[in-house]
Amino acid sequence: MNSPSNPAVYFLSDAHLGQDDHIAEDKKLKYLIELFQEVHVNGSHLFIVGDLFDFWFEWRSVIPKQAFPVLAQLKTLTNSGIQVYYLAGNHDFQLHGFLEKEIGVMTYPAELDITLHGKRFFIYHGDGLLSRDRGYRMLKRIIRHPWSVAAYRWLHPDLGMAIARITSRLSHNHFAIEYREEDEAEYEAFAAMKLQSGYDVVILAHSHQPIIKNYNKGTYIKLGDWIDKFTYAVWDGINLNLLQWLNKSPIDQM
Numbered sequence: 368m369n370s371p372s373n374p375a376v377y378f379l380s381d382a383h384l385g386q387d388d389h390i391a392e393d394k395k396l397k398y399l400i401e402l403f404q405e406v407h408v409n410g411s412h413l414f415i416v417g418d419l420f421d422f423w424f425e426w427r428s429v430i431p432k433q434a435f436p437v438l439a440q441l442k443t444l445t446n447s448g449i450q451v452y453y454l455a456g457n458h459d460f461q462l463h464g465f466l467e468k469e470i471g472v473m474t475y476p477a478e479l480d481i482t483l484h485g486k487r488f489f490i491y492h493g494d495g496l497l498s499r500d501r502g503y504r505m506l507k508r509i510i511r512h513p514w515s516v517a518a519y520r521w522l523h524p525d526l527g528m529a530i531a532r533i534t535s536r537l538s539h540n541h542f543a544i545e546y547r548e549e550d551e552a553e554y555e556a557f558a559a560m561k562l563q564s565g566y567d568v569v570i571l572a573h574s575h576q577p578i579i580k581n582y583n584k585g586t587y588i589k590l591g592d593w594i595d596k597f598t599y600a601v602w603d604g605i606n607l608n609l610l611q612w613l614n615k616s617p618i619d620q621m
Contacts, residue, residue, distance in 0.1 A: 373411070375409045376410065377414065377601055378588075379415060380591075381573070381593060384419060403441070412483065416590055417456020417492030418456035418492070445471030445472060451471065454490060455492065457494035478491035484604035487568070493589075551589075554589065566585060567586070569585070569586070571587075571589050572590045574589060576589055577611075578591075579600075
């Protein structure tokens with residue numbers, strides 16, 4: 368393996384902080400803070416590819432309180448000059464400006480086209496990509512419509528969070544029932560199309576399945592999750608790996 372020549376670029380997704388019991392949440396947070404500390408020492412960029420929280424919505428003067436420990440860590444990263452990007456996932460209902468103005472995180476409602484250490488990356492959470500996801504795509508347009516967001520802001524945050532927990536639970540149940548292994552063929556076809564169009568790397572998330580595949584045209588990565596797999600990707604300008612945090616070992620190409 369060649370030695371890295373650039374500060375590392377990190378990618379992770381789908382921690383769904385706030386979803387599980389206290390023991391599981393403490394474990395996720397512990398490992399996440401350890402990763403952020405590594406990024407602080409070795410990194411230049413951090414990409415959070417959606418669903419860091421199980422629910423994220425910004426009222427004009429209120430944010431979910433359970434996010435505070437992670438936000439404090441992200442603020443430390445941005446203060447040190449590390450560029451942090453947040454791409455909305457299907458549990459990120461409203462990125463209104465708090466993350467950018469107060470934390471210094473750059474937010475994107477959909478995909479991101481960016482060049483890193485000479486390679487062109489296409490980065491996207493991946494929700495709604497499946498052809499049979501027509502119902503979800505319609506629901507997504509309704510939930511994220513400016514009128515829906517404005518109406519939700521009128522709710523007291525305690526009521527809004529209660530509704531969010533119910534919505535999130537329904538979303539998890541729907542996804543667990545609907546997800547099929549054969550869906551990966553459709554994700555891979557989408558990635559191959561993007562690589563053919565000129566991208567060097569395609570990074571997706573959402574399905575919680577860690578996958579890395581190398582093609583003649585480039586590399587496709589599915590990030591997995593930060594719930595029980597604790598997988599993430601690192602690019603240093605020479606090596607692009609999908610790793611498992613607990614043993615820091617690469618996940619082999621599938």
